[in-house]
Amino acid sequence: MKKLLTVMAVLVLASMAFAGTQATNTNTVSPSLQVSANVQKAVQLTLSTGSVAAAHCAVAPGAGTDYSMNFGTVDGLGINAGNCNKFSPTTPGVTNAVYWSDYSLTPVFSSQSVTTNTITAQVTTTFGGVANGTSNLIIVRDSANSATLPASAASFSNMGSASADTIATNAANGTAITRYIGIAVTPANGASVLTGNQSATVTFTLTVQ
Amino acid sequence: MMRASSNGDANISHPLPLRPWAGTCALVSSLRAVLIILVRISKILRERPVSKPLSFFTARTADPFRFSYRVAPNFFRVISALLLLGAAPLALAQNIGNIQAAPGGIAVSGPKNNRRSSFGTVNGLGIGAPTAGATVISTTGGVLYTSPINLQIGGAGLGNPAVVGVFVSNNFTQSALLQVFSCRSGCTSAANYAPISLVSGLANDTPVIPSPGVTTNQTVTVFVGIFVSNQNGAAAVPSGTTDSAQITYQTFDGATGQLKDTDKLNFNNPNETIQTAVQLTLGTATGGLTISPATDYAADFGFVNGLGIGAAAGLTPVSVAGGTVYSTPYLLQPEFSDFSSSSATIKVALTSNFAHPAILQLDDSASSGGPFTQITTTPFTITSSANSFGSITRFLGLFVSNTNGAGTFTGPDTATLNFTMTVP
Numbered sequence: 001m002k003k004l005l006t007v008m009a010v011l012v013l014a015s016m017a018f019a020g021t022q023a024t025n026t027n028t029v030s031p032s033l034q035v036s037a038n039v040q041k042a043v044q045l046t047l048s049t050g051s052v053a054a055a056h057c058a059v060a061p062g063a064g065t066d067y068s069m070n071f072g073t074v075d076g077l078g079i080n081a082g083n084c085n086k087f088s089p090t091t092p093g094v095t096n097a098v099y100w101s102d103y104s105l106t107p108v109f110s111s112q113s114v115t116t117n118t119i120t121a122q123v124t125t126t127f128g129g130v131a132n133g134t135s136n137l138i139i140v141r142d143s144a145n146s147a148t149l150p151a152s153a154a155s156f157s158n159m160g161s162a163s164a165d166t167i168a169t170n171a172a173n174g175t176a177i178t179r180y181i182g183i184a185v186t187p188a189n190g191a192s193v194l195t196g197n198q199s200a201t202v203t204f205t206l207t208v209q
Numbered sequence: 210m211m212r213a214s215s216n217g218d219a220n221i222s223h224p225l226p227l228r229p230w231a232g233t234c235a236l237v238s239s240l241r242a243v244l245i246i247l248v249r250i251s252k253i254l255r256e257r258p259v260s261k262p263l264s265f266f267t268a269r270t271a272d273p274f275r276f277s278y279r280v281a282p283n284f285f286r287v288i289s290a291l292l293l294l295g296a297a298p299l300a301l302a303q304n305i306g307n308i309q310a311a312p313g314g315i316a317v318s319g320p321k322n323n324r325r326s327s328f329g330t331v332n333g334l335g336i337g338a339p340t341a342g343a344t345v346i347s348t349t350g351g352v353l354y355t356s357p358i359n360l361q362i363g364g365a366g367l368g369n370p371a372v373v374g375v376f377v378s379n380n381f382t383q384s385a386l387l388q389v390f391s392c393r394s395g396c397t398s399a400a401n402y403a404p405i406s407l408v409s410g411l412a413n414d415t416p417v418i419p420s421p422g423v424t425t426n427q428t429v430t431v432f433v434g435i436f437v438s439n440q441n442g443a444a445a446v447p448s449g450t451t452d453s454a455q456i457t458y459q460t461f462d463g464a465t466g467q468l469k470d471t472d473k474l475n476f477n478n479p480n481e482t483i484q485t486a487v488q489l490t491l492g493t494a495t496g497g498l499t500i501s502p503a504t505d506y507a508a509d510f511g512f513v514n515g516l517g518i519g520a521a522a523g524l525t526p527v528s529v530a531g532g533t534v535y536s537t538p539y540l541l542q543p544e545f546s547d548f549s550s551s552s553a554t555i556k557v558a559l560t561s562n563f564a565h566p567a568i569l570q571l572d573d574s575a576s577s578g579g580p581f582t583q584i585t586t587t588p589f590t591i592t593s594s595a596n597s598f599g600s601i602t603r604f605l606g607l608f609v610s611n612t613n614g615a616g617t618f619t620g621p622d623t624a625t626l627n628f629t630m631t632v633p
Contacts, residue, residue, distance in 0.1 A: 020505040022336045022488035025448050027548065028631045029487040031505040032560065035571060036623040037535075037607055042514030110515025110532070110611035111568075111619050173613065208613075 043109040045119065045206040050102025052178045053149060057084040057101035065201060069181070071099045076136065076187040085182075087153040093187045098140060098153040100182025107171045109208045117171060117208040120164035121181075125201035128194050132161035136188040139200055141167060142180035150180050158184075164205060303364040303371035303422075303460045304470030311357035311430050315342035318478065322471065325478035328354040332486035333386070333439030333546030348399035348436070351546070353390060355402070355434035358474070360417070360458065363426050370422030370463030373429075374414025376406045378473060379455035385444040386483060386547065388436040389454055389476070391415050396432035404436070411461050411468070422463030433474070435481065439546035441597055441632075446547065448485040453477035487545045489555070489630040494538035494602050498523035508605065510535055515611030525577050527606070534606040536577050541591070541601040545632045553595040553632040556588040561625035565618040571626060572606030581606045584626060595630065 016024045020031040047067045049059045062068035073080045078088030078097035087098040105119060127137040140156035142148075145167050150156060159165055159181075167179055181202070308324045310317040319325040329340030335352035339345050346353040365371040381387040388404055393416070395401040406415045417431055433456070438444070453476055460470040491506045493499050498521070501507050510524065517526025517533035524535045543553055563569040572581035573589060582589065591603060610617075 016337055021490050022334070022486070024330075024332050024336050024486045025484045027485065027487060027545075027633070028629060029489050030627055030629040031489050031491060033491060033500070033505070033605075033626045033628065034503055034507045034623055035510065035605070035607065035626065036507065036621065037510040037513045037569060037609070038621045039565075039568060039609060039619050040512050040514045041619055042516040042518050042611075044516050044518060108516055108611070109613060110609075111617045112613040113615075113617060115613045173611075 039111055041109075041111045043112075043206055043208055044107070045204055046106045046108075047204065048104040048106065048176070050104055050178055050180075052147060053085055053100075053102040053180070055084040055101070056103075059103055069101065069103070071101070071183050074099045074183060074185050076185040078185075087150075089187065090153065096138070096153060096184040096186050098156055098182050098184045100140070100150065100156065100180055102149075102178055102180050104176040104178055105168065105171070105204065106174065106176040107168075107206045108174045109206070112208045114209060115170070115173060117169075117206060118166055119168040119171060120205045120207075121159060121167050122164035122203050122205075123159050123161040123200055124203040125199075126161050127198050127200045128192075132200070133158040136186045136193045137198055137200075138184040138186070139202060140182045140184045141165065145179065147178035153184070156180070156182055156184065159202065164203075167204075302469045303362070303369060303462055305373065305458050305460050305472045306361040306363040307359075308458065308472050308474055309359040309361065309428075310342070311359045313342060314358055315340060315356040317358060317474070319475075322473045324472065324474040326356075326358075326474060327476055327478045328356070328435050328481055329479070330482040330484055331387075331435065331437045332484045333437045334486040334488055334544055335437075336486045336488060344397075346397070346399045346402075346434075348402075350440070351436055351438040353399055353402055353434040353436050355390075355392070355396060355432050357396070357430050357432050360429045360431060361426075362418070362423055362429055362460070364460075364469070365423050365426055367424050368464060370424045371418065371469075372411070372420050372422035372461040372463040373416075373418040373458055374406075374411060374461070375417050375456050375458045376409040376414050377454060378409070378457040379453075379475075380407060381452045381454045381481075383444075383446055383450065383452045383483065386438045386440070386446065387452055387454070387481060388438075389456055390434040390436050391417060392432040392434065393417065393419075402432070402434050402436075405456055409457065409459065411459075411466050414459055417458065420463055422461075435476065437483070437546075439486075439544070439597065441546060441548045441551045443549075445485075445549045446483055448483070448547065450483045451480035452483065453480045483547060485545070485547045485632075487553075487630060487632055488543070489628060490542045490544075491628070492540035492542055492600075494540050496523065497539055498537035498605075500539050508537070508539070510537075510607050513607060513609045515609045517609075527578055527581075529579070529581070529608070531612070532608055532610040534572055534579065534581055534608045536574065536579070536581075536604050536606045538577065538602050538604050541595070541603055541628070543595040543597060543599065543601070543630050545597045545630075548632045550633045551596065552593070553597070553630050554593040555591045555595050555601075555628060555630045557584055557591055557626055557628050558588040559584050559586050559624065560627040561623075562586075563622045563624045565622055567616065568610045568612070568618045569622055569624070570608040571624055572608055574604040574606055577604055579606070581608070583608070588629065591628075 072083035082099040084101040089095040123132040128135040143157040335345035390402040392402045511521040
């Protein structure tokens with residue numbers, strides 16, 4: 001009986017814990033926190049102003065688009081300087097003037113099972129609403145798909161509007177790469193030529209697979 | 210045996226020895242008392258044998274002070290009249306006939322002027338289930354353990370209203386930690402409780418039935434409470450320290466202010482036991498991720514990725530080497546009472562890691578932007594100077610690796626942290 005009373009007394013005097021957050025007759029308490037998360041794959045492709053060429057048309061936040069680049073006032077004879085770089089026509093009135101700029105692309109991706117990737121570019125809204133290359137204003141890109149400075153207007157080729165052009169393959173994750181983009185202005189004349197403010201949209205796509 | 214009684218006047222008790230035939234005296238109205246006594250005496254005198262002397266009290270024939278009614282009939286009539294004159298005012302006196310346990314309240318036992326009750330084991334945070342019938346109400350600086358009790362008011366009339374007050378006739382020894390309170394109405398709110406006066410008298414008592422008083426006999430339910438301070442430091446006593454107090458209810462004649470009756474209630478059955486109490490809760494900080502109750506708490510960071518894209522509300526992605534830390538503020542809310550120390554230590558440790566520890570890690574920081582310290586199984590001291598009731602804003606970070614290729618992981622995962630607060 002005495003032993004039983006002793007046990008009961010110990011039980012009464014023992015500290016009392018009420019859930020993990022509070023207790024009496026003791027000096028310590030230990031609540032727990034369960035942290036949960038759901039990890040997802042992620043990809044990111046950012047554009048920024050180039051840093052390689054002599055001059056750079058700024059890559060700025062767009063209005064209705066992610067980014068914008070303004071080449072300024074251009075013409076088919078290369079008379080206007082534009083906002084950044086220019087290749088005047090080799091034969092004015094016959095060949096195109098090319099106004100161009102460098103820009104940077106930074107692909108980033110995580111939790112992907114592979115690291116192989118491609119970056120493509122496509123004119124998704126063309127000048128004048130016609131296929132790129134069929135009006136007097138043409139979106140062009142560096143044919144080499146490299147950071148090497150274009151040497152002349154011949155270094156550029158028309159960017160696809162019907163399909164995307166690959167401009168980088170297996171780019172390093174998180175590392176900026178340099179490419180070149182421009183507007184070729186043909187010396188065409190006639191009723192259908194575009195003048196004044198004109199715009200087109202290029203869509204870049206990063207795919208990791 | 211003669212009994213002056215009244216149907217419905219239960220729990221008869223009176224401090225005055227109104228017992229001419231060793232009977233029990235009840236608290237009855239004045240007119241009723243007079244009538245009952247007169248009828249009883251007349252009946253006895255009428256029924257007694259003329260030849261048999263009438264003995265009063267315990268007088269025996271051998272007693273030199275034995276009286277015979279036949280010898281001195283007028284003497285006994287005079288004595289009877291005198292007794293009536295003396296008894297009537299006593300029966301009229303306003304009083305607390307009984308302090309009783311109220312339904313749903315703590316138990317009350319013992320005779321008049323030695324009523325006994327208790328709030329049992331108490332603490333300054335109100336943690337745990339209180340003794341049966343007690344209710345805990347949080348208030349500034351501590352908690353109130355409260356209970357209703359019933360006061361039976363007798364002897365009240367139109368010309369002699371009963372006014373009742375209460376004072377602490379024997380205070381707690383640990384008066385810095387324990388204090389007796391009283392409440393008349395709205396007693397679910399701590400704001401309606403008042404500390405009971407330490408000084409007696411009509412002018413000093415804490416009012417229970419204030420002037421002008423009540424003019425009818427009735428049972429009044431009032432509340433008593435024991436305030437338990439949540440302070441720490443010099444006033445602290447060892448956990449398990451016991452203490453008791455006594456309060457005295459005083460009944461006054463509302464017309465004259467004259468004290469008519471007292472009844473004492475002791476909080477000593479058993480003595481109150483003061484215990485230390487500790488509590489650590491986690492809470493949602495302003496602008497932070499919701500910390501929800503679980504076992505014990507849960508925080509869901511939702512969809513996360515190594516780039517910090519599309520962070521959920523309450524999360525701030527911070528780009529760090531190798532990935533992103535999703536940072537959220539949260540609250541650590543320490544509370545403790547009756548400790549000699551005024552500060553506590555709070556540590557955090559990882560008790561259950563993510564299934565993919567190379568992808569997900571938990572970090573601690575004092576600020577949203579870091580620097581972040583990884584939380585591991587080794588307890589990490591967040592602070593060693595936590596004050597009771599001093600909420601601490603801390604930042605919990607979830608690091609998500611941006612690795613790709615073999616070994617990467619997508620999907621849900623969980624980990625558990627354990628926070629430990631220790632008051633030295």
